[in-house]
Amino acid sequence: xxxxxxPNLFEEIITVLGFWDRLLSGFIITMWLYMWALxxxxxxxxxxxxxxxxxxxxxxxxxxxxxxIMRGTPLLVQLLFFYFLPLSLNLPVGVWNFQASFTLxxxxxxxxxxxxxxxxxxxxxxxxSAAYQAEYFRGSLLSVGSExxxxxxxxxxPRIAGIRLIVLPQALRRVIPAWSNEAAYxxxxxxxxxxxxxxxxxxxxxIIAFVTFSVIITYxxxxxxxxxxxxxxxxxxxxxxxxxxIPGL
Amino acid sequence: xxxxxxKVIFGPSGSGKSTLLRCINMLNPPDKGEVYLRGQNIKGxxxxxxxxxxxxxxxxxxxxxxxHLTAINNVSIGLRRVKGFPKEEARNKALxxxxxxxxxxxxxxxxxxxxxxxxxxxxxxxxxxMEPDVILFDEPTSALDPELIGEVLQVxxxxxxxxxxxxxxxxxxxxxRAVASEMIFLGNGIILERGTPQHFFTSPKSDRAKTFxxxxxxxxxxxxxxxxxxxxxx
Numbered sequence: 238x239x240x241x242x243x244p245n246l247f248e249e250i251i252t253v254l255g256f257w258d259r260l261l262s263g264f265i266i267t268m269w270l271y272m273w274a275l276x277x278x279x280x281x282x283x284x285x286x287x288x289x290x291x292x293x294x295x296x297x298x299x300x301x302x303x304x305x306i307m308r309g310t311p312l313l314v315q316l317l318f319f320y321f322l323p324l325s326l327n328l329p330v331g332v333w334n335f336q337a338s339f340t341l342x343x344x345x346x347x348x349x350x351x352x353x354x355x356x357x358x359x360x361x362x363x364x365x366s367a368a369y370q371a372e373y374f375r376g377s378l379l380s381v382g383s384e385x386x387x388x389x390x391x392x393x394x395p396r397i398a399g400i401r402l403i404v405l406p407q408a409l410r411r412v413i414p415a416w417s418n419e420a421a422y423x424x425x426x427x428x429x430x431x432x433x434x435x436x437x438x439x440x441x442x443x444i445i446a447f448v449t450f451s452v453i454i455t456y457x458x459x460x461x462x463x464x465x466x467x468x469x470x471x472x473x474x475x476x477x478x479x480x481x482x483i484p485g486l
Numbered sequence: 487x488x489x490x491x492x493k494v495i496f497g498p499s500g501s502g503k504s505t506l507l508r509c510i511n512m513l514n515p516p517d518k519g520e521v522y523l524r525g526q527n528i529k530g531x532x533x534x535x536x537x538x539x540x541x542x543x544x545x546x547x548x549x550x551x552x553x554h555l556t557a558i559n560n561v562s563i564g565l566r567r568v569k570g571f572p573k574e575e576a577r578n579k580a581l582x583x584x585x586x587x588x589x590x591x592x593x594x595x596x597x598x599x600x601x602x603x604x605x606x607x608x609x610x611x612x613x614x615x616m617e618p619d620v621i622l623f624d625e626p627t628s629a630l631d632p633e634l635i636g637e638v639l640q641v642x643x644x645x646x647x648x649x650x651x652x653x654x655x656x657x658x659x660x661x662x663r664a665v666a667s668e669m670i671f672l673g674n675g676i677i678l679e680r681g682t683p684q685h686f687f688t689s690p691k692s693d694r695a696k697t698f699x700x701x702x703x704x705x706x707x708x709x710x711x712x713x714x715x716x717x718x719x720x
Contacts, residue, residue: 384546384550385552385553387550388544388546388550388552390513390536390539391511391539391542391543391544392540392543392563392564392568392612392613392616393536393537393539393540393541393564393616394536394564394567394568398567402563403552403554406554407552407553407554410554483553483554483596483598484595484596484598484599485596485597485598485599485600486553486596486598
């Protein structure tokens with residue numbers, strides 16, 4: 238291979254795609270991380286936004302500090318911090334695995350869904366995304382405005398019920414276009430898990446590129462996969478936005 | 487204030503009209519003074535403010551309908567979530583109240599699909615449905631186009647005639663003249679003058695009130711004309 242001249246483009250693509258089992262397992266891991274990070278980020282982010290907006294002095298300060306720290310420091314630093322923290326504290330880090338295997342077209346594919354590293358990756362991505370999502374949520378809470386909550390209180394609704402029944406249903410609808418930013422960014426952020434040895438799509442691409450020397454082709458294929466996924470997510474969120482739109486607005 | 491009273495509060499902007507209303511239901515807790523609802527000090531300890539607020543209706547200048555809810559759900563949400571009505575019962579009651587403001591045809595429309603006057607009538611229905619002891623109106627017609635004011639005033643006149651206790655911040659002098667049991671002129675956060683509509687339209691004492699009424703006249707025509715309009719509406 239090394240001494241071969243310019244390989245033809247088509248052959249190169251075929252060679253890279255020959256590693257489809259690696260691409261597939263990497264893709265599943267990337268989507269797995271993405272899904273959990275988005276879910277954790279959603280609920281934690283929503284909670285942070287509510288604390289920041291309605292939580293009173295103490296809770297809103299705590300939420301603000303959290304958000305500023307998570308947004309103000311590199312994701313990679315956070316990831317390495319959470320990965321090495323238990324080790325440097327001499328906490329017992331067990332070797333454990335939760336994996337799924339299946340056979341497809343005579344290839345055995347094993348995917349480690351959860352172990353020490355994957356858990357750290359999921360939590361870090363989720364905790365980080367929460368800070369960004371919180372600010373999207375806060376923006377949309379602000380755009381609903383304080384009048385709606387005050388009106389809810391004027392008919393005798395307790396504040397919490399007013400937030401839950403009046404403010405949130407409006408804020409969650411309004412947040413979709415802005416929030417789709419985070420949904421589109423997050424899959425690409427997941428590539429940092431490569432640094433703690435999680436075999437995501439990017440890590441697998443590195444291996445494929447190293448073995449085949451088809452660096453450009455490999456990464457173009459990886460880029461295409463991201464592009465397709467993110468386009469589908471964006472389209473899905475557009476549809477969700479249209480479906481949940483308040484008539485007349 | 488007695489049962490069935492209609493008090494009209496008016497005065498220049500910044501005189502504290504809206505603040506006064508918001509003090510009454512504690513949306514702006516007052517710095518000084520007390521508010522009693524049927525003998526109960528609502529600023530007292532251990533008072534359930536939400537329960538008190540459910541007995542004080544409020545209608546807002548900018549309608550403040552819950553924009554994600556249909557007209558009928560705007561009216562029934564308080565019945566269901568505050569008064570604990572079952573779903574069907576709340577819906578039936580809400581529909582009846584919407585009928586009384588002539589909005590039953592629009593029950594399943596969202597606020598953004600309604601005109602300002604229609605929105606405000608739903609806003610009034612929302613307050614009415616709770617069967618409050620008193621309803622506060624915060625400039626209910628001042629955000630409306632002139633041709634939409636009539637339908638809202640009509641509904642308010644009907645409510646006043648039915649014996650509902652009302653505190654109304656408004657500059658609609660025709661309305662005041664028709665139903666006010668007392669008019670209160672506010673300026674700079676204090677009561678400058680109070681009296682019957684008769685008193686204000688014939689012999690206001692303070693110069694400030696005189697000037698203010700004159701300005702209203704210049705803007706809206708003489709109160710005789712306004713009265714005619716409200717008579718017609720009746």
